[in-house]
Amino acid sequence: xxxxxxxxxxxxxxxxxxxxxxxxxxxxxxxxxxxxxxxxxxxxxxxxxxxxxxxxxxxxxxxxxxxxxxxxxxxxxxxxxxxxxxxxxxxxxxxxxxxxxxxxxxxxxxxxxxxxxxxxxxxxxxxxxxxxxxxxxxxxxxxxxxxxxxxxxxxxxxxxxxxxxxxxxxxxxxxxxxxxxxxxxxxxxxxxxxxxxxxxxxxxxxxxxxxxxxxxxxxxxxxxxxxxxxxxxxxxxxxxxxxxxxxxxxxxxxxxxxxxxxxxxxxxxxxxxxxxxxxxxxxxxxxxxxxxxxxxxxxxxxxxxxxxxxxxxxxxxxxxxxxxxxxxxxxxxxxxxxxxxxxxxxxxxxxxxxxxxxxxxxxxxxxxxxxxxxxxxxxxxxxxxxxxxxxxxxxxxxxxxxxxxxxxxxxxxxxxxxxxxxxxxxxxxxxxxxx
Amino acid sequence: xxxxxxxxxxxxxxxxxxxxxxxxxxxxxxxxxxxxxx
Numbered sequence: 001x002x003x004x005x006x007x008x009x010x011x012x013x014x015x016x017x018x019x020x021x022x023x024x025x026x027x028x029x030x031x032x033x034x035x036x037x038x039x040x041x042x043x044x045x046x047x048x049x050x051x052x053x054x055x056x057x058x059x060x061x062x063x064x065x066x067x068x069x070x071x072x073x074x075x076x077x078x079x080x081x082x083x084x085x086x087x088x089x090x091x092x093x094x095x096x097x098x099x100x101x102x103x104x105x106x107x108x109x110x111x112x113x114x115x116x117x118x119x120x121x122x123x124x125x126x127x128x129x130x131x132x133x134x135x136x137x138x139x140x141x142x143x144x145x146x147x148x149x150x151x152x153x154x155x156x157x158x159x160x161x162x163x164x165x166x167x168x169x170x171x172x173x174x175x176x177x178x179x180x181x182x183x184x185x186x187x188x189x190x191x192x193x194x195x196x197x198x199x200x201x202x203x204x205x206x207x208x209x210x211x212x213x214x215x216x217x218x219x220x221x222x223x224x225x226x227x228x229x230x231x232x233x234x235x236x237x238x239x240x241x242x243x244x245x246x247x248x249x250x251x252x253x254x255x256x257x258x259x260x261x262x263x264x265x266x267x268x269x270x271x272x273x274x275x276x277x278x279x280x281x282x283x284x285x286x287x288x289x290x291x292x293x294x295x296x297x298x299x300x301x302x303x304x305x306x307x308x309x310x311x312x313x314x315x316x317x318x319x320x321x322x323x324x325x326x327x328x329x330x331x332x333x334x335x336x337x338x339x340x341x342x343x344x345x346x347x348x349x350x351x352x353x354x355x356x357x358x359x360x361x362x363x364x365x366x367x368x369x370x371x372x373x374x375x376x377x378x379x380x381x382x383x384x385x386x387x388x389x390x391x392x393x394x395x396x397x398x399x400x401x402x403x404x405x406x407x408x409x410x411x412x413x414x415x416x417x418x419x420x421x422x423x424x425x426x427x428x429x430x431x432x433x434x435x
Numbered sequence: 436x437x438x439x440x441x442x443x444x445x446x447x448x449x450x451x452x453x454x455x456x457x458x459x460x461x462x463x464x465x466x467x468x469x470x471x472x473x
Contacts (some may be wrong), residue, residue, distance in 0.1 A: 028446030033439045049440055056446060077453040085457035102471045139458055175460060175473070198460075242472040276472045291472075320444070323452045330456045346458055347471045395459070397471055432443045 001043060001050060004060045005067055006386055009037070010421050012428075021058055022424055025070065025389045027321045028056035029424065031435060070388060071377065073323075078331045082134035084127060087327075087335040087346045088112075088120070088155075089141050090148035096177050096220060098212045100242065100276045100291060104283035106350040107143055112151060112338040116359070120336060121158055123359040129166055131332060136163050138172040141346055146180035156192035171195045177212065178224035186234045196269065198238040199224065203251040211242070225261065236269035239316075242276045244290035248303040252310035259314070271316040273307045275300050280401045283350060293402045295394075295415040305422050312430040321423065323389040328371045328396060334363075344371050347397045371396060372406040379409055387416045 006025040012018050019037050021030045030053075032040075039045040040053065053059035060066045069076075091111030092103065101107070112120070128136055136159065140152055156172060163170040171193045174181075178199035186194065201224060202208040209219030228237065243251050251273050278291030292300050311318045327333045328344045335343040340359045341352070344367065348354040356367035368374075376382035376393035385391070394410025402410075428435070460471065 023446060026446030026448065027444065028442070029444040031439075031441040031443060036439055052440055052442065056442065073449065076449050077456055080450045080453040081456055082454055083456070087458045087460075098473065101473045103473055137457065139460075141460075274472065279471065322447055322455070324459075325452065325456045327458050333457045335458070346460055428443070435441055435443055 001040075001054070001059050001061055002063050003041065004058055005063050006070070006389060007058050008386065008420065010424060020424060020428065021053075022420070023057045024387055025066075025323070026057035027323065028058065029427065029432075030056065030058065067383075071383070073389065074325065074329045074374075074392065077325060077329070081330065081332055083137055083332065084124065084131065084133045084135070085137045085139070085330070085333040086124065087139040087141055087333075089335065089337045089346070089349055090143065090145050090151050091338045092143045093147045094143040094177070095147065095179060095215055096144065096212055097215045097217075098177075099285055100211065100244075100279075100288045102277070102279045102281065102284055102347055103143070103350075104279075104281070104285050106283040110338055111148065116338070116340045117151060117155060119340060119359050121155065121162070123362075124159065125162055125166070127332075128163060128168060133168060133332065135169045135171065137170075139175065140172055141175050144177055144180070145174050146176050146185065149180075149185060153188065153192060156189070156194075160193050173197065177220070178227055179214070179220055181224075181227045181231055183230050183234060186231045190235050194235050196236040196238060198240055199228065200240045200242060201225070201254060202241050203243065203247060203254045204257060207247050207250050208254075211247075225258075228267075229261070229263070232263070232267045237267065239268045239271045241273040243273055243303065243307070244276050245292075245299055246290050248273075248275070248299075248307065251307055255310060255314045255316065265315040265317070268316060270319050271311045272319060273311070275303065277398055277401065294398070294410075295412060301415060301418040305419055305426075308423065309426055312426055320427075321390065324392060326392065326396065328373055329392060345397055375407060376409050381411065381413075382409055385413060387413055387420075390416060 004023060006023055008022045008024060010020045012020055017034050019032050019034060021032055036045060036049060050059060092107045093109055094107050124136060160170045173195060174197040176197055176199060181197060202211045205221040208221045212220055214220050241251055276291035278293045308318055335346045336359055337349045341355045342357045343349055343354055344356055354370055357364035382388055382393060391412040394412050396406040399408055399410040400406050
């Protein structure tokens with residue numbers, strides 16, 4: 001037996017005699033004594049120890065075979081995927097004017113028509129049945145999806161019984177700015193299958209109101225926080241925030257402000273802040289600066305760790321590390337724009353050169369080339385990378401913005417070299433404090 | 436000798452990853468990395 005090529009081993013500053021083992025393939029985490037690790041490496045560990053490490057993906061019979069299995073990982077994900085998961089852009093209207101929004105000038109009054117909505121339902125039901133799926137999940141986007149509440153209720157009230165009649169489950173999520181997220185709305189949507197809403201607050205009120213104002217310029221922080229308070233417990237809420245080089249230091253104070261306002265950590269399913277991506281796109285606000293062009297910018301390493309610590313330290317749930325898949329790699333995941341065009345990333349709507357087909361005709365031949373599907377397979381740096389399961393070539397949209405092409409991978413190695421050990425130490429401290 | 440192994444997290448298998456696959460913006464991200472902001 002051998003240690004997996006996807007195993008990372010770290011020393012512990014406060015436990016000299018122990019090692020922390022992390023599998024980038026399974027994201028399993030164990031503590032092991034030095035003696036036991038030596039016994040494992042020498043092939044002399046007790047059978048039950050070896051069984052545990054094999055089960056966790058940390059020890060393998062044949063490292064070369066495991067590397068080959070990793071090359072087949074995404075086809076396996078597709079074979080096992082029980083879901084049809086579709087992001088739906090209901091229209092481009094938005095009541096906010098966020099300074100960094102990647103949709104930028106693409107926003108406007110266009111919206112999904114009745115005929116397109118009818119065809120969307122027909123397309124989804126046909127595909128669900130043909131692929132013998134178990135669950136249909138729609139992620140409603142805009143613009144602001146809650147400006148299209150009647151379209152959401154219409155789609156959900158038709159799809160829910162139809163999917164259930166096929167023996168499946170129907171659910172949906174919202175990516176919403178939160179300004180229209182009221183108890184009346186949420187209760188109505190939960191009855192139709194709403195399971196999660198992702199809502200963005202950019203730190204304290206003054207910063208948030210500068211970056212995420214209403215279209216008329218008024219601040220939106222008070223309205224969102226009031227809605228969050230009123231909707232606590234009605235559905236899972238993911239709290240998100242987008243920070244820049246200049247304002248990241250203010251974000252942790254949001255968590256204290258929410259606590260002072262009476263929020264509990266359990267009011268949020270998870271909390272996570274992200275560095276704004278610097279978008280170099282014909283639709284984006286050309287005056288916005290302060291985003292990152294790569295996760296390798298040193299300030300991104302430091303701030304992502306600092307804010308992760310701030311979130312976990314206060315007892316909020318920060319999502320666990322897990323293998324990263326991209327919509328491009330998932331056969332049964334795609335984006336439908338308001339006009340019925342299909343894309344393989346929500347960020348590329350409005351770019352007809354990246355359309356992959358439409359809901360009348362299905363996927364068009366050749367879309368894989370447009371999105372450089374499996375691009376990492378041709379790169380030795382990826383095929384032999386210990387971080388491959390956490391990356392699979394990174395974010396194609398970021399590569400496109402930075403380099404004008406998706407052909408090159410968006411390598412996460414330097415980022416993970418700089419942050420993984422520290423993230424695991426945070427996990428040890430806050431997720432598993434008694435260990 | 437008593438070998439000591441403490442399993443802190445069982446991790447996820449490929450079936451669980453498959454059940455969570457979809458758009459990176461609509462679901463919690465795996466790491467503290469950037470995603471397009473809207």
